[in-house]
Amino acid sequence: MADPFEVRMRFSSQLQHLNASVTSAQKAAQYALKYRDMDEDLHSCILEQLERNNMNTRANIMYFIEHFLEMAQKDGHVDYVRMIQRDIIRVVDAVAPDDGSGAANVKVVRRVLQGLQSKSFLASQTVEEINDVLKERETAHMDVVMSSPVNSTNPALGDMPASRTIPKPGGVVPPPHLDKKEITQRIEEDRERHKRLRESIWAVPTEPPDAEMWKMWEETSDLGDDDFLLAKEEEEERQRCVTDSCVHLQDEETRKRKSLAANGNRTTLATQ
Incomplete structure (x- = not known):
């Protein structure tokens, strides 16, 4: 023992x-x-x-x-x-x-x-x-x-530092006054702790299974009308970017527009 x-x-x-x-x-x-x-x-x-x-x-x-x-x-x-x-x-x-x-x-x-x-x-x-x-x-x-x-101007205290003034x-x-070594040590240790804290923010628990998915689910707000509108706008913007970057899709889009324009003209002539 x-x-x-x-x-x-x-x-x-x-x-x-x-x-x-x-x-x-x-x-x-x-x-x-x-x-x-x-x-x-x-x-x-x-x-x-x-x-x-x-x-x-x-x-x-x-x-x-x-x-x-x-x-x-x-x-x-x-x-x-x-x-x-x-x-x-x-x-x-x-x-x-x-x-x-x-x-x-x-x-x-x-x-x-x-x-x-x-x-x-x-x-x-x-x-x-x-x-x-x-x-x-x-x-x-x-x-x-x-x-x-830090340096009192009170004649009764003279040049007495703040750590020794009358409470x-x-x-x-x-x-109490800290010496330079203690101050430097505290700064370095706080810096180390802050770095470790930033690292822990990205840590994902291993238990239960799919912990990262459930963590994202809890942190995500409920869906509303604004979310659907934003998703629709993003999809339209994505399709526009794809079309602008592809020559074949641009040709197909041009043909569609011409076809719609031709059909519109026929409709107009028929009504006249």
Whole structure:
């Protein structure tokens, strides 16, 4: 049997070194599933790392949770799913706290919550309630940013930077300063995630059979009179293009027109 302390330390290290790649998330998830008999301890590791690390690491762990729950459900270990559902409020508070220090992670939380809802890990009502709270935190953060210039001209504050100015009443403080390395890392990881998101848009599920056909059927709106009129116009335009590009069809069309004109003349003479 593996030493619980060693398992805990290794899993914590994997969480600290998560990045935007799917491989790192899968590796950490497989490790947690391997030692599922210590699920409570490993779940507490996730919460501890969320509350202790910087903004980028918290965002990576938030994305990891979505992969982790999906793998845990496929593996049949629903205890991990239940524990995340139970502590989802604590997870959100750690990734995007109400003191403004995680304002850049608000979009991350929203995106992951949407994914968890679409995969039936979270109820829609729970996600809506959390989004309402996040909207308030985002608004409060914008108030702080607008009222805290980078170089204050207040004589009482002197040249104190915005990250050290006196917080506004209500407990909301300006976000901490990020160094250049953390900013560059976040930009690169967001770029990698966006690229993977664009790739997933074109992914077609293999189950059930004819999944692509049914997907197109669901996304196609009901047919109306405008659709039939448009189809008729497109067919006429297609026939016109074919006729103009083919000499034989042009000759046949000319003969038809001459024949119609001749028949029209005979009709006119007969009536006279």
